[in-house]
Amino acid sequence: MQLVDVQVTLHWLELGRGTSDSVVGAAVVQCLRKVFEEAQSAVLEPMMSLQVVVPESHSARVTADLARRRADVQQIHTRQDNKVIECIAPLSELLGYSSALHSLSSGLASFSMELRAHRRMSPHDEHKALKHVTGF
Structure with a gap:
């Protein structure tokens, strides 16, 4: 199965006070990387x-x-x-x-x-x- 132009929508996120945007961005990238690795995706x-x-x-x-x-x-x-x-x-x-x-x-x-x-x-x-x- 091919995925093209994948878009991810985050519907809810709860953050602690002082959480930076860069920390959130890094966490999102790590989660997506794990999902795609487990799905054995390829570019x-x-x-x-x-x-x-x-x-x-x-x-x-x-x-x-x-x-x-x-x-x-x-x-x-x-x-x-x-x-x-x-x-x-x-x-x-x-x-x-x-x-x-x-x-x-x-x-x-x-x-x-x-x-x-x-x-x-x-x-x-x-x-x-x-x-x-x-x-x-």
Whole structure:
């Protein structure tokens, strides 16, 4: 079962005098983390189908950059003097990709992408994402 855009509503809370907002926030996060761990939940990330058209002279740099972005290269073929790189990559790794591709290819490459599916994150990447969102 997938949970998307989970919202939690607290209907009643009784606090002692002098209880800070940060203590309440930390307690809520701990409770939610425990609920999701016991439910054996997992974080899913959007995966994008990505097609990059790049001059052959710049293709090695672009391919290396895609590997660094956790892209799974499916196919590379030639179209005229260009390489067409077809891959699947996490959307989170493609933020700012337009500028990066422009720099890597001296402005000669182009790309298109579309949502392909959602995939379970690796435990390491899930931990990094949760730490980024929650701060711990």
